[in-house]
Amino acid sequence: MDDFLLYITISLFGLIFGWMITFLRKNLQKEHSSNFINQSTIDECLAHVEEDYLPFNDVYRAIYGYDKTQPSKTEIENTFQLFSYLVREEGLVPVFGTELKPSGRTVEEDLEYIHKKLMDKKYEDYNYGVWLSLAE
Missing domain, CATH: 1.10.10 (Arc Repressor Mutant, subunit A)
Structure with missing residues (x-):
């Protein structure tokens, strides 16, 4: 059971981290759109x-x-x-x-x-x- 919870926690952390990176990348692209x-x-x-x-x-x-x-x-x-x-x-x-x-x-x-x-x-x-x- 502990291994399963660890797996779920790591998976959720990976999803959240991936979402945050995508969100930050899109916002940085918008901020730097003056370099068009x-x-x-x-x-x-x-x-x-x-x-x-x-x-x-x-x-x-x-x-x-x-x-x-x-x-x-x-x-x-x-x-x-x-x-x-x-x-x-x-x-x-x-x-x-x-x-x-x-x-x-x-x-x-x-x-x-x-x-x-x-x-x-x-x-x-x-x-x-x-x-x-x-x-x-």
Whole structure:
């Protein structure tokens, strides 16, 4: 009987310890999600835009994957930071409207306009409404 109780105690300890490690790992990943602008994420976005236009939704997916449908405000901000990086540092161009044409405004004016849109509207209203293109 003592061996059985010892076995149960060790098994429960292992389960609890495993759960705690998983919980801590997930929380640490969330805390360090600001380290999202890495070369593989940038490369994924650049490869996509070389084939076609790059929607805001696919910039989001490059960071957070394809299994999540509704981003948090923090995730939207992080995605916008990567989006801005792609415009400022990689030379991509925000395009608008059904024709997907540049606005004619400055880069900073475009980014300010997009950021305001992201903060004021529901995700479904802009996830495929904000696009990037290669510079012509």
